[in-house]
Amino acid sequence: MKKPCQTNNEYANLIISDLVNLGVSHFCIGSGSRSAPLAEALENNTRATTVVHYDERSLGFYALGLAKGLNSPVCVITTSGSATVNLFPAVMEAYMDHIPLVVITCDRPFEDLDRGTNQTCDQEAIFGSYVDCSKTIPAPPHTFDSAMITSLLSYLIHRVKTTNTPIHINIPFKEPLITETGSNLLVHSITNHLATDSLLCEESLDYIIDIFSSFDKGIIIAGGNCDKGAANDILILGEKLSYPILADPLSGIRELGGSSMIISHYNQILHHVGELSQFKPDVVIFLGGHIISKNVLLWTKALTSSHQIIVSDCKRNIDPTLSINTRVCMKPAHFAKMINNKMIHKPACFYPGLWKSYSLNLNQLIPEFFEQEDTLYEPAVITGLLPLLDTAPFPIFLGNSLSIRYGDNFLFPSSITKRIYGNRGVSGIDGNISTAIGICDALRTPVIAVIGDCTFLHDVGALHLMSKQKTPLILIVINNNGGGIFDFLPYGNNKTLLKNKISPSSDLNVGNIAAAFNIVFWKADNSSDYQKMIEHLLEEKSGGIIEVNTSREENVLIHKKLNAYIEKNINKNLKKERSSYFFMPIKKPQKTKSFAFMDS
Ligand SMILES: Cc1ncc(C[n+]2csc(CCOP(=O)(O)OP(=O)(O)O)c2C)c(N)n1
Ligand SMILES: [Mg+2]
Numbered sequence: 001m002k003k004p005c006q007t008n009n010e011y012a013n014l015i016i017s018d019l020v021n022l023g024v025s026h027f028c029i030g031s032g033s034r035s036a037p038l039a040e041a042l043e044n045n046t047r048a049t050t051v052v053h054y055d056e057r058s059l060g061f062y063a064l065g066l067a068k069g070l071n072s073p074v075c076v077i078t079t080s081g082s083a084t085v086n087l088f089p090a091v092m093e094a095y096m097d098h099i100p101l102v103v104i105t106c107d108r109p110f111e112d113l114d115r116g117t118n119q120t121c122d123q124e125a126i127f128g129s130y131v132d133c134s135k136t137i138p139a140p141p142h143t144f145d146s147a148m149i150t151s152l153l154s155y156l157i158h159r160v161k162t163t164n165t166p167i168h169i170n171i172p173f174k175e176p177l178i179t180e181t182g183s184n185l186l187v188h189s190i191t192n193h194l195a196t197d198s199l200l201c202e203e204s205l206d207y208i209i210d211i212f213s214s215f216d217k218g219i220i221i222a223g224g225n226c227d228k229g230a231a232n233d234i235l236i237l238g239e240k241l242s243y244p245i246l247a248d249p250l251s252g253i254r255e256l257g258g259s260s261m262i263i264s265h266y267n268q269i270l271h272h273v274g275e276l277s278q279f280k281p282d283v284v285i286f287l288g289g290h291i292i293s294k295n296v297l298l299w300t301k302a303l304t305s306s307h308q309i310i311v312s313d314c315k316r317n318i319d320p321t322l323s324i325n326t327r328v329c330m331k332p333a334h335f336a337k338m339i340n341n342k343m344i345h346k347p348a349c350f351y352p353g354l355w356k357s358y359s360l361n362l363n364q365l366i367p368e369f370f371e372q373e374d375t376l377y378e379p380a381v382i383t384g385l386l387p388l389l390d391t392a393p394f395p396i397f398l399g400n401s402l403s404i405r406y407g408d409n410f411l412f413p414s415s416i417t418k419r420i421y422g423n424r425g426v427s428g429i430d431g432n433i434s435t436a437i438g439i440c441d442a443l444r445t446p447v448i449a450v451i452g453d454c455t456f457l458h459d460v461g462a463l464h465l466m467s468k469q470k471t472p473l474i475l476i477v478i479n480n481n482g483g484g485i486f487d488f489l490p491y492g493n494n495k496t497l498l499k500n501k502i503s504p505s506s507d508l509n510v511g512n513i514a515a516a517f518n519i520v521f522w523k524a525d526n527s528s529d530y531q532k533m534i535e536h537l538l539e540e541k542s543g544g545i546i547e548v549n550t551s552r553e554e555n556v557l558i559h560k561k562l563n564a565y566i567e568k569n570i571n572k573n574l575k576k577e578r579s580s581y582f583f584m585p586i587k588k589p590q591k592t593k594s595f596a597f598m599d600s
Contacts, residue, residue, distance in 0.1 A: 002145040003186055008173050011140045011149075012037035013044065014186045015171070018150050020047045021190050022157040024073050024102055028063040030056040030086075032079025034106040034119070036177045039077075056083045060090025064099055073100040073160045080107050081119035084126055094166045095130040101166040102157070103131065109139040109172040123170050132165040139172040147322040150188035155317035158193040158327075191319065192326045200328065200338055208328070209342055211283060211307050216349040218243035218283035221296060222332070223312075224250035224424050226288035230333035231256050234287060237336040238262075242348040243283070244355040248291050249398065249407040249420045257415045258363075263355045264412035265362035270295040271563070272570050278354055286310040287332035289318065290424045292408045297321055311335045357574050362566070366410065369565050374526045377558045378478055378550050381450060382406040384530055386413060392538060393417035395443060397436035399451030400427045401485045403478065407450075418445075429455040433462035437473055446472045446538060453479040453506045463517040472543035474534060480550045481505045487552050488559070510547040520544030 005011040016027075016038065027042055027050045029035060042050045053059040056078050063076040078084050084105040094101045107123045125134045135156070137149065160167050194204040212218065220243050222234055231253045238245040238261035246266045247253035253262065263269070273279065274295070284306050291297060300308065301321040311328040312318055319327075328335055370380045382403075385396065395418040398407040404422050411420065421439055423432060433456065436449035456477045466473055478484075483503035486492060491502075499505070514521035520537070524530035524546050537544050 003147070003188075004142040004144060005140045005146045005149070005186065006142075007140060007179055008037040008177060009040065009179060010146075010186055011142075011173075012041035014146055014149055014188075015153070016041040016045050016048060017185070017187070018153045018190065019075060019102070019157070020045060022154060023161075024075050024157060025049055026063075026066050026070065026074045027051070027077065028053065028059050028066070028074065029077040030054070030059050030079060030083050032083060032106070033177060034080040034108065034173060035077050035104075037173050038104065038106065038171075040178055056086035057089060060087040060101075061093070063101060064090045064094050067094070067099045067101055073102050073157065075102040075104060077104040078106065079119070080105070080123065081121060084121075084123055088127065088130070091127050091166050091168075092130050098164040099166070100160040100164050102160055103127065103166055103168045105168065105170050107136070107170050107172040109174045125168070126170075127166070127168050130166070131168040132159060132163050134168040134170065136170040136172070139174045145322055146186050147188040151191060151319040151322050151324070152317060154191040154193065154327075155319070158329075162329075188322075189325060191324050194326065194328045200330070200335075204328075205338065205342065208309070208326075209339070211309070212241055212339070212343065213346070215282035215307070216242065216346070217281045217351045218285065219281040219355075220245045220285045220287060221291060221300070222247045222251035222253050223286060223288040224248055224290040224292070224422075226251045226253065226332045227313075230287075230331070230336065233333050233336035233340060235259055235261060236340050240340055240343050240345050242346045242352055243281075243285070244352045246293075246296060248288075248293065249404070249411055250290070250292070250422050250424060251288060252419060254412060255417050255419055257413055257417065260356060261352065262412075263359045265359055265366065265409070266355075267293055267295045267409050268362055268366075268566055268570075269355065269358045270299050272566055273358065274299050278350075280306070281351070282306050284308045286312075286318075286324070287335070288312055289314055291320065292404060292424065358570065361570065361572070361574055363412070363414075365566060365569050366562070369562055370527075374528060376524060376527050376530050376548055376550075378402060378480070378484070378548075378555050379406050379410050379558075379562070380527055381476060381478055381530070381548055382410045384527055385411070385448065385450075385534070388531060388534055388538075389413045389417045390415050394538065395439065395445065395447045396420045397432070397439060397447055397449035398422045399432040399449065399455045400424075400429050401452045401455060401483065403450045403452055403455075405485070421447075430458045431462075433459040433473075433475065434465065436475070437462060437465050437469060440469065440471045440473045444471050446474060446541065446543075448474045448476065448534065450476045450478065452484065453477055453481065453508050453510070454483050456510065457506055457508060460513060463513065463519060466543060467517045467519055469543055472537065472541055474537050474543060475545045476534075477510050477545060477547050478550060479506075479508060479510060479547050480552045480555060481507065482552065484550075484552045484555055487556050492556070510545060514545045521547070523547045523549065525549075 031054050042048050063074045067074040105123050108120050124136050156167050220238050244263045245261050308324050309326045310324045311332050313331045398404040432451050440447040482505050486503040511521050522533050533546050
């Protein structure tokens with residue numbers, strides 16, 4: 001359940017108790033009013049040791065000395081205005097001398113800035129490059145889950161401890177600064193950061209092995225860029241633990257083909273039956289980076305009683321569900337290898353079989369649905385690649401917006417194939433063609449890229465590069481005359497708003513643009529032509545653009561029909577599989593909450 005901070009008291013108490021729980025027990029606070037909520041929280045916290053001083057310059061150096069003597073992070077707090085920069089000499093010294101200071105400057109809220117209010121200056125990032133990072137958290141009342149504060153502080157304190165470099169947190173408070181009411185004590189579990197570069201210490205390893213040994217119902221969620229060469233070790237990890245694997249299209253794991261542990265069509269499974277209690281795991285292991293699937297994120301966020309562990313060497317905080325208990329800072333491949341060496345094979349319980357039975361059923365149902373007609377619906381642009389992958393594996397680049405979502409939902413190769421790529425760092429629709437061309441040239445092998453029409457429009461300049469390319473790029477443009485993803489979003493029914501202000505028609509003539517750059521161009525009207533065109537280009541080792549024209553309205557309809565078809569048939573074939581997959585008959589709850597399909 002979401003617990004937002006409503007008052008200054010709640011917010012300040014949460015910050016101080018989090019810091020104390022994270023091992024920061026010494027606080028040095030300057031005298032002032034804007035910092036009063038934190039002063040009161042320190043007064044209430046019996047585990048915090050606090051020193052108050054009038055001169056912030058001296059206070060900063062005192063905190064520096066404390067941190068040196070204690071050999072652990074010390075927190076120094078000031079009010080707003082020039083009090084903040086009085087800490088600068090000590091912050092500079094701490095930065096140059098590698099001393100872990102946690103610098104908190106209290107601030108006025110946004111609405112008081114830039115209009116001449118008293119004791120107000122621009123405090124964001126005020127210490128420039130002399131801190132490892134600087135964050136401003138908005139003033140309460142908040143609408144977001146306060147677990148976000150705990151997650152951020154867990155990460156920041158882990159960073160102070162591992163880099164021995166000061167960090168800065170700027171915290172605005174609104175007036176009245178201290179109130180009598182609303183001091184609920186909000187408590188969230190702290191993410192346990194197991195600091196490591198490539199090795200886990202015995203104690204941490206035992207802690208993790210103990211969790212894995214104790215729970216049979218576990219799941220591995222492999223996110224983007226699990227790192228090169230990790231796929232096999234992760235697959236072995238899944239097999240050893242008997243934990244099924246939900247592999248993001250960019251994880252590098254789907255390319256291993258239809259292994260018994262890799263669950264295809266997990267989005268549809270979660271959408272239709274994921275709320276059933278049999279699916280609830282006791283352990284969730286996130287590996288690597290971004291996860292495209294909104295269904296997966298919503299589902300794991302709701303698993304409040306499971307152990308959630310993230311393994312990533314990413315230096316930023318990754319906690320999209322605010323439900324991570326343990327973070328292991330290392331490459332997923334190293335982690336998988338260490339666990340694989342230490343663990344003995346766990347016998348399979350019903351759990352992987354449960355997932356697999358649904359995934360096998362959907363492997364049949366979904367192609368069956370699209371094969372009923374020869375119309376080249378948008379998802380069929382992706383499913384149409386699957387038979388081709390079986391005969392001549394090729395790398396695939398998935399453009400942002402619906403193309404990558406179709407990849408997430410439908411691109412599950414059944415045999416070993418080449419890597420699937422995408423730009424999910426900030427999910428831009430810019431530069432997608434250029435990136436695919438770069439991948440093509442680096443791999444020196446033909447690449448198939450699937451993108452939307454606006455994504456095409458955004459990077460038309462790349463066609464100049466494409467026209468000169470030696471290694472062929474086969475560029476498939478799904479032209480639905482605008483941003484088709486917006487039709488699926490909550491405001492998707494407001495067609496006037498969409499058309500006028502959010503996602504106007506692109507009115508692109510892809511053929512004319514291709515001609516301007518002397519690039520081979522075809523329009524595919526049906527599934528069989530579409531596949532023949534790709535086969536031809538691959539055989540000829542020729543690049544080219546294939547346009548697939550679709551309608552946004554029809555696309556929404558076909559998704560509804562597909563959902564209805566799956567809903568009707570999802571349990572049908574399972575009875576046959578009962579004996580081989582330990583299938584347990586499932587009773588559906590009365591109300592199934594429908595999961596969000598996608599966001600832009
Ligand atoms: C550089 C950039 N600008 C804007 C966006 C916001 N955005 C997300 S999806 C989208 C529409 C993309 O349309 P199209 O390429 O035709 O794909 P479709 O939605 O039709 O699949 C936009 C504008 C973005 N992600 N990146
Ligand atoms: Mg489009």
